[in-house]
Amino acid sequence: xxxxxxAKVDELEVGKxxxxxxxxxDIALFNVKGEFFAIANRCPHEGADLCRGQVxxxxxxxxxxxxxxxxxxxxxxxxxxxxxxxxxxxxxxCDPARTRVKSFDVSVAKGGxxxxxxxxxxxxxxxxxxxxxIVEI
Amino acid sequence: xxxxxxxxxxEPGLSTIGGIDCDLHPASPATTTLLSxxxxxxxxxxxxRGVDRMSLAMTASPPRAPINVRSDWKAASGFAGDTLEAxxxxxxxxxxxxxxxxxxxxxxxxxHSDDMAAALCGAVNEWLAREWLDKEPRLRGSIIVSAQNAExxxxxxxxRAADSRFVQVMILAQNDExxxxxxxxxxxxxxxxxxxxxxxHAGGSNRHAPTATGWPSFFVEAYVAQASIFxxxxxxxxxxxxxxxxxxxxxxxAESGFTWLPSFFWRADKTWRGVRAETPxxxxxxxxxxxxxxxxxLQPVEAPLETDxxxxxxxxxxxNDILLFSTDYPHAQFEGVNALSARFGETLAKKILIxxxxxxxxxxxxxxxxxxxx
Amino acid sequence: xxxxxxxxxxxxxxxxxxLIDCDIHPSxxxxxxxxxxxxxxxxxxxATYGGHTRQGLSETxxxxxxxxxxxxxxxxxxxxxxxxxxxxxxxxxxxDGLGIDIGVLVPLRFNASGQRHPDxxxxxxxxxNDWQVGKFLEPEPRLRGSIVATQEDPEKAVxxxxxxxxxxxxxxxxxxxxxxEPLGKRRHWPIFEAAVSHGLPISLHVGGVxxxxxxxxxxxxxxIEEHHSQVQTMQSVxxxxxxxxxxxxxxxxxxxxxxxxxxxxxxxGWRMDKAWAAMRDEVPHVKRLPSxxxxxxxxxxxxxxxxxxxxxxxxxxxxxxxTDRLMFSTDYPHWDFDDPxxxxxxxLSAAEKTAIFAGNAVNFYGLx
Ligand code: FES
Numbered sequence: 001x002x003x004x005x006x007a008k009v010d011e012l013e014v015g016k017x018x019x020x021x022x023x024x025x026d027i028a029l030f031n032v033k034g035e036f037f038a039i040a041n042r043c044p045h046e047g048a049d050l051c052r053g054q055v056x057x058x059x060x061x062x063x064x065x066x067x068x069x070x071x072x073x074x075x076x077x078x079x080x081x082x083x084x085x086x087x088x089x090x091x092x093x094c095d096p097a098r099t100r101v102k103s104f105d106v107s108v109a110k111g112g113x114x115x116x117x118x119x120x121x122x123x124x125x126x127x128x129x130x131x132x133x134i135v136e137i
Numbered sequence: 138x139x140x141x142x143x144x145x146x147x148e149p150g151l152s153t154i155g156g157i158d159c160d161l162h163p164a165s166p167a168t169t170t171l172l173s174x175x176x177x178x179x180x181x182x183x184x185x186r187g188v189d190r191m192s193l194a195m196t197a198s199p200p201r202a203p204i205n206v207r208s209d210w211k212a213a214s215g216f217a218g219d220t221l222e223a224x225x226x227x228x229x230x231x232x233x234x235x236x237x238x239x240x241x242x243x244x245x246x247x248x249h250s251d252d253m254a255a256a257l258c259g260a261v262n263e264w265l266a267r268e269w270l271d272k273e274p275r276l277r278g279s280i281i282v283s284a285q286n287a288e289x290x291x292x293x294x295x296x297r298a299a300d301s302r303f304v305q306v307m308i309l310a311q312n313d314e315x316x317x318x319x320x321x322x323x324x325x326x327x328x329x330x331x332x333x334x335x336x337x338h339a340g341g342s343n344r345h346a347p348t349a350t351g352w353p354s355f356f357v358e359a360y361v362a363q364a365s366i367f368x369x370x371x372x373x374x375x376x377x378x379x380x381x382x383x384x385x386x387x388x389x390x391a392e393s394g395f396t397w398l399p400s401f402f403w404r405a406d407k408t409w410r411g412v413r414a415e416t417p418x419x420x421x422x423x424x425x426x427x428x429x430x431x432x433x434x435l436q437p438v439e440a441p442l443e444t445d446x447x448x449x450x451x452x453x454x455x456x457n458d459i460l461l462f463s464t465d466y467p468h469a470q471f472e473g474v475n476a477l478s479a480r481f482g483e484t485l486a487k488k489i490l491i492x493x494x495x496x497x498x499x500x501x502x503x504x505x506x507x508x509x510x511x
Numbered sequence: 512x513x514x515x516x517x518x519x520x521x522x523x524x525x526x527x528x529x530l531i532d533c534d535i536h537p538s539x540x541x542x543x544x545x546x547x548x549x550x551x552x553x554x555x556x557x558a559t560y561g562g563h564t565r566q567g568l569s570e571t572x573x574x575x576x577x578x579x580x581x582x583x584x585x586x587x588x589x590x591x592x593x594x595x596x597x598x599x600x601x602x603x604x605x606x607d608g609l610g611i612d613i614g615v616l617v618p619l620r621f622n623a624s625g626q627r628h629p630d631x632x633x634x635x636x637x638x639x640n641d642w643q644v645g646k647f648l649e650p651e652p653r654l655r656g657s658i659v660a661t662q663e664d665p666e667k668a669v670x671x672x673x674x675x676x677x678x679x680x681x682x683x684x685x686x687x688x689x690x691x692e693p694l695g696k697r698r699h700w701p702i703f704e705a706a707v708s709h710g711l712p713i714s715l716h717v718g719g720v721x722x723x724x725x726x727x728x729x730x731x732x733x734x735i736e737e738h739h740s741q742v743q744t745m746q747s748v749x750x751x752x753x754x755x756x757x758x759x760x761x762x763x764x765x766x767x768x769x770x771x772x773x774x775x776x777x778x779x780g781w782r783m784d785k786a787w788a789a790m791r792d793e794v795p796h797v798k799r800l801p802s803x804x805x806x807x808x809x810x811x812x813x814x815x816x817x818x819x820x821x822x823x824x825x826x827x828x829x830x831x832x833x834t835d836r837l838m839f840s841t842d843y844p845h846w847d848f849d850d851p852x853x854x855x856x857x858x859l860s861a862a863e864k865t866a867i868f869a870g871n872a873v874n875f876y877g878l879x
Contacts, residue, residue: 048585063378064378064379082412094413310728311727311728315729348693349740355754358693358754360786361786365726365747368739369731370728373726373736396782397782399778406820408815416733440781469789
């Protein structure tokens with residue numbers, strides 16, 4: 001398990017996603033209302049890039065003809081066949097037990113703090129004053 | 138030639154003794170026979186208009202077509218099942234049937250006038266009660282209604298439900314609109330309220346083409362298309378949320394065939410994963426909903442005899458609860474009394490013959506309990 | 512029975528099979544792309560009346576899809592325009608990206624057979640065919656074209672087929688399954704005659720605007736139903752071809768059914784066989800069991816892939832249909848696209864792979 005610096009906090013707007021390649025893996029990084037989440041990028045179905053999917057809310061209903069949209073911006077719809085994945089957990093909505101993508105622990109830290117720990121900043125230099133997104137793999 | 142005959146179903150059958158036949162067709166009554174079951178307005182105007190001399194046979198189920206009347210059951214009239222004696226001798230005794238549900242296929246269900254349709258359906262139901270159910274304790278009835286006017290259908294259901302020998306409501310597979318649509322929901326609520334399953338039987342109004350590509354030339358083609366209509370109806374019931382709205386509803390597909398089910402499951406389940414946000418009340422994969430709410434009468438069994446296709450198909454369906462025994466008498470679906478193919482195996486056969494019908498029809502189950510207590 | 516759905520196979524940049532994609536949808540950046548291929552008369556007509564088809568909405572499909580342009584979200588060209596409209600991006604993302612050797616174009620825009628004005632319909636068909644040549648077939652040798660023909664006007668359809676037949680880049684005739692009357696009806700037979708005489712197969716891609724309800728049960732409310740109704744539509748086309756005696760009369764006719772699924776075929780054949788056995792006196796011109804024609808005259812493309820649970824059930828279906836009947840397709844750039852590397856969740860033998868991913872299409876189209 002190592003901690004990797006994968007992005008600057010301000011480079012990913014709320015509601016957006018980004019593909020990062022780290023430790024030989026493709027990871028889809030999402031900014032959900034200011035919180036960062038990372039899931040494996042490849043859809044378990046046919047391998048589409050989840051980082052390219054539409055970020056959506058959860059459509060629910062109490063009875064036919066009644067619609068409710070909750071959890072705005074917390075799901076990603078696969079860009080191909082539209083299966084929905086919970087960005088927080090990587091679980092699919094339709095089959096959470098069996099169809100899921102790996103989710104990774106993400107944290108945010110100041111550049112200054114990073115200099116002290118065993119972090120791996122593979123892709124770009126870290127500056128002391130800025131905030132960074134860290135993923136544990 | 139040999140091969141053709143074998144495709145009809147000439148194969149060993151299992152015993153059907155004590156079974157519950159969920160799809161039996163007494164011949165439709167002549168319109169004149171119905172006059173005494175109509176009120177004086179309808180009786181007089183039918184005579185005035187010559188309706189009493191009209192045949193109300195349906196294009197979608199011509200009673201003399203070979204599939205609809207097995208040659209060895211055909212009476213001199215060209216029909217089969219037109220007397221109680223014939224039904225006893227051909228459809229009940231030889232199979233050892235304990236109870237059989239009469240599904241009358243009659244044009245009353247598709248008349249364009251809401252009121253005429255309702256009056257005629259009421260008359261057919263009354264005729265069934267007086268001339269069949271009163272006389273033969275092994276028979277049960279389906280309340281036929283015209284789906285086009287839900288209010289009138291509900292009135293007939295409520296009226297007829299007082300007679301416990303009517304064990305389900307019956308409509309036809311093809312109507313004005315797909316059956317999941319909300320205009321039909323009061324019918325389903327009335328059925329569920331009265332603990333009556335909803336039987337959807339092959340056939341229909343032909344008010345629009347039976348296929349999305351227009352009108353086929355031949356009856357055999359239209360007959361084949363009935364299964365396609367059933368597939369569309371099944372998805373309509375699911376997608377519109379009928380089973381969410383009326384959770385107690387049981388639906389029985391009659392004469393729909395069932396070997397198309399695995400393919401239906403695969404596609405419906407897969408597509409649902411991608412588009413389920415369109416119908417967010419559908420929170421389970423369609424196949425699970427079908428397995429809980431929908432039953433299928435046994436005949437026709439459509440799978441080649443020479444291979445293990447039927448066994449494999451049953452394995453794909455992966456649910457022993459969904460088939461209900463039926464002879465589909467007098468339709469030509471099998472030979473002799475071999476209504477229940479040996480290919481089903483003894484264990485499943487018992488479920489099909491008795492357990493599944495009992496689990497589907499509360500009124501029949503109640504009769505069984507009463508009898509057991511005596 | 513359950514089974515975990517995970518992708519554990521390695522990502523490969525290129526499949527090692529020879530790969531033929533039988534269903535690629537070309538598009539236009541704007542409708543004006545058609546103008547060079549239409550006369551002034553029809554440009555004016557298009558500008559004034561637009562599409563006038565047998566449905567309620569004039570400019571869009573009857574049921575809105577779940578994504579814009581029915582397309583993969585990742586298929587929008589960076590240079591602009593809708594998916595499938597940018598040849599360099601189509602090459603990069605699709606042909607090069609998957610290592611496709613031959614891709615067959617299936618143009619759906621403007622729906623020539625669905626147009627009610629018969630002369631406009633024919634003009635559109637001709638224009639779409641010229642547009643395929645100009646925009647795709649000339650610059651990209653891996654692509655092949657489909658001859659768009661007006662099914663509702665067989666005479667004009669035959670003229671268009673005759674006009675294109677010498678251009679070997681056109682590998683099939685394209686007709687819509689949703690038509691005014693079922694395809695097998697005798698008024699359509701001149702089209703079959705032309706197909707057979709030119710050695711061209713016919714392809715039916717889901718869709719069309721025949722003016723009938725999308726299902727035999729009526730108009731469905733939702734896209735999930737409309738999507739599924741393509742299956743029942745294909746079923747009715749097959750039944751029509753068989754029971755009208757088309758394959759008896761044109762034994763060499765080859766027809767492919769594109770994007771309508773295939774797992775329903777066995778049970779549908781069993782049903783036809785049983786009904787025919789009971790009522791063959793109605794159709795004495797049908798000489799064999801209906802399912803026999805299915806083994807001889809018809810092919811199916813694979814997308815959208817059938818995905819049973821458990822996946823192994825598909826093996827039965829493949830055995831029943833015959834792996835010589837199936838041709839791989841992606842449906843690029845549409846949303847229900849299949850990736851050749853992952854579409855099949857059951858093992859295929861090397862011979863089956865070769866057949867499905869290329870060999871059957873080579874036979875069907877008469878490539879080489
Ligand atoms: S590839 Fe993601 S849902 Fe199919």
